[in-house]
Amino acid sequence: NAGVTQTPKFQVLKTGQSMTLQCAQDMNHEYMSWYRQDPGMGLRLIHYSVGAGITDQGEVPNGYNVSRSTTEDFPLRLLSAAPSQTSVYFCASSYRDNYEQYFGPGTRLTVT
């Protein structure tokens, strides 16, 4: 099992550009989520999904879109990158929402 994979590992964008962060898991988990990690703050939930075709907003959803067309994949789209979106992004998955989450290796994004 590869677990939770994320691509790319690093990305630099210019303000206004769009991009998609990829996340995939091979554990047949129903629950998937995206977090951002900023200095001095805890991990903050951006969006989550409880199954294919179902997504919902977390604590900090503005500027991001998600979709869940398959159980395995949960991409995060930045529509128009802003410097405030400079962060480390983690994708996570779990069997259900009250089971342990497995985290991907993270994507470090810089917006200039």
Place this chain on the structure above:
Amino acid sequence: ILNVEQSPQSLHVQEGDSTNFTCSFPSSNFYALHWYRWETAKSPEALFVMTLNGDEKKKGRISATLNTKEGYSYLYIKGSQPEDSATYLCAFNTGNQFYFGTGTSLTVIP
């Protein structure tokens, strides 16, 4: 926005010492409390998921307790070893939403 607080922010202990840290969370809308261990340059790894008031979980030298009525959980490490050096995160789960604390950074000095 829910407030999840962890204390202390950082801790330095000698090898062999036992230590504990606290996670405080709102006592309403409780669904589960998660503990994670996060080593530098790695991803968070799950330690425990606790759902019932009075729960106690143990994994090797690490254990945790949960009090949902007063809104706190303790993580204990017995006989700390250098490999225990990491940041320990707690996350308050209200159902589908997770709220993480900022973590306790533990350094174990050989």
